[in-house]
Amino acid sequence: MSERFFPNSMPAPLADTITLPWWEAAAEHRLVVQRCTGCAHTRLPPAPVCPQCRSEDSDWQEVSGLGEVYTYTVVHRPIAADQELPFVIAVIALEDAGGVRMISNLVSVAPEEVRIGMPVELVWEDMSEELAIPRFRPRKTDG
């Protein structure tokens, strides 16, 4: 099992038939975006139709998990007892994902150090044997 960032909290995800494959990929530690086979437009959350060309055909493109912080908030109020506080929610602009962004958390960083534009990398948190959630941490850069 991975490092635990939120051992005491965080609600479970909810999914339907269309979005479940994304969570199944996550359980295998694969971060994916949905890609239209008609026009290669990428999208999240998963949907049955492409908003660009309206094709119903798609596949899953695995992405590197590199990105940068697009925006964030530092939460100071608990959502459950024993909530780890404060914690950071961020929108991450993913690299090599066709411009797709996703909501996640920033971990392994002091909240006051977070900046829009900060380069980040993916780190998986195994919540159980069956469920892994992608979080992001500052990317280690050379020099």
Place this chain on the structure above:
Amino acid sequence: MNRRRAHLVGVGESEYARWGRIGDVTEHALACRAIKLAVADAGLSMDEVDGLASFAEDRNEAVFIAAELGLPALRFGNMVWMPGGGGGCAAVANAAMAVETGQAEVVVVYRSLCQGQFFRFGAGGAGTDQPADPKPATVGQADSLLMASLGFAFPYGLLMAAAAYALPTRRHMHLYGTTSRQLGMLSVTFREHASRNPRAVMGGRPMTIEDHQASPMIADPHRLLDCCLESDGACAVVVTTEERARDLAKRPVQILASEQGAPKGYAFGPFTNANVLDDLYATGACEEMAGRLWGKAGLGPADVDVAQLYDHFTGCVLMLLEDYGFCGRGEGGPFIESGALSWHGGSLPTNTHGGSLSEAYIHGLNHVVEGVRSLRGESTSPVKNAEVCLVTSAACVPSSALLLGRR
């Protein structure tokens, strides 16, 4: 002259109280009470009401309310499909469409919200006194598209609206240098307006900018005093035709134009949609809709004498001001700082009742009520000779708006 043109002719409000405080009267009873008050204010008989409209999945469904109030017939029942606080003006617009097309003669728009009797909005259903589910081990079933999209927010602890709408506000601060103090000026201004409003839950609690800056951080940059109240209460507005309105005692208020909608790719907005287009993200997403509203009415921002802007969070009000063209994109902070929104000499007195930040949070239908009062000269912070009032619903979700005029 179009004799069926829709007008607002009556308003009714229950007592407003803090969340959970109205325990002895049900949310359901308050809905009936507010409707009765609005119909009485209009000088109409309940027997003339033949339509009911609401929004935000109001729990008090029209068919039951109609039967309980003894309406001779129900010819129009409408629930807006714009989410939550984005739908109040749309409910009025839908009621207007019903009377203008002859579907109904008198439609009452209502909202009753006693969250303490059910559960708190924006808290995702989680009780903070409950320990976390010790086994958030598997993916649960989403029973709607909204729940499936929230599935991409919940696992990251994104449950509170205060956190969700902090995301675009933080980006606005990054892009334009907007400050927490500028946001706080909104809270202070609306609180001052509430000081003259006996209905305002926070009417007796003056606020300075230092109070705002000292208030606890909820989800940065949102401090407690950047966030709207959580209230119990109900209000209602009566919509009827110009012809029916003519004979009524109080001056009717005309709907000059209405709009509702969302721009391309918006879905629910930033609460669940990380992929709002970049040039929309740090905005209220109402700019396109606002342009249509002005165009239909043949008016512009300079024609507005008083505004009632949905204020779930201060940053969202700021973005609404920019969307509607009261100031340039990115200039909302300095515009607020200039005192423009203050009843004391501002160019755009705003939320003269105190808003959701200081009067009560009835999902913005109380802003429609105050809009009607403003144009009748009944506001507790009256703007002399006010002829045009802009009322908006929530920014950062699919939204709606009304331009009201004095006949």
